[in-house]
Amino acid sequence: GAVVSQHPSWVICKSGTSVKIECRSLDFQATTMFWYRQFPKQSLMLMATSNEGSKATYEQGVEKDKFLINHASLTLSTLTVTSAHPEDSSFYICSAVGGGISYNEQFFGPGTRLTVL
Amino acid sequence: AQSVSQHNHHVILSEAASLELGCNYSYGGTVNLFWYVQYPGQHLQLLLKYFSGDPLVKGIKGFEAEFIKSKFSFNLRKPSVQWSDTAEYFCAVNKASGTYKYIFGTGTRLKVLA
Numbered sequence: 001g002a003v004v005s006q007h008p009s010w011v012i013c014k015s016g017t018s019v020k021i022e023c024r025s026l027d028f029q030a031t032t033m034f035w036y037r038q039f040p041k042q043s044l045m046l047m048a049t050s051n052e053g054s055k056a057t058y059e060q061g062v063e064k065d066k067f068l069i070n071h072a073s074l075t076l077s078t079l080t081v082t083s084a085h086p087e088d089s090s091f092y093i094c095s096a097v098g099g100g101i102s103y104n105e106q107f108f109g110p111g112t113r114l115t116v117l
Numbered sequence: 118a119q120s121v122s123q124h125n126h127h128v129i130l131s132e133a134a135s136l137e138l139g140c141n142y143s144y145g146g147t148v149n150l151f152w153y154v155q156y157p158g159q160h161l162q163l164l165l166k167y168f169s170g171d172p173l174v175k176g177i178k179g180f181e182a183e184f185i186k187s188k189f190s191f192n193l194r195k196p197s198v199q200w201s202d203t204a205e206y207f208c209a210v211n212k213a214s215g216t217y218k219y220i221f222g223t224g225t226r227l228k229v230l231a
Contacts (some may be wrong), residue, residue, distance in 0.1 A: 034218070034219075041226070044207070044219075046219070049218060104211065105149070110159075
């Protein structure tokens, strides 16, 4: 149980285009989802916290208009990188927390590698 | 400020050596503690977690960790490492109640020589 998937697993796009990454909780309802960014050989940096049906809470320094987060249902959150640029290239990881599984533990998706040319 | 420190950034060991990775946190109140492993090219996997109770926690793959509240530490140990343990290890902390947000340590890159 407690499986989180991400799609796509990798994506290459041209500079200036937008890219949408999906995060799904497959076997539980995720009341809260988190989006992280991981640079090579570095730790995970929390970008935002997403609660179903409400606006995401962004961490300091993360551009809301650049990284659009939507948590439309209890099993799906999406991250859209708008007008992507090469500096947005990174590994994006989502995680989910859900009632009935564990309120304290996040379950991580496999990540999405974004390369912006 | 809340923080998690992993002092060992890179560790190189030979197979069968014992491992201890340090994790110290600065966080007010009751906390939950986690160790995750990230194998090359793979996603984060939970090794073990501490919520309450016995401060010595056993996890998967022969790993264990001890929560020492007085030292604000949650060090990860394994008595005998294998080549397949080569990976990056992350310590994480969150509040026992509240937003579930993790604070991650900077990670320790372990290389085990065959």
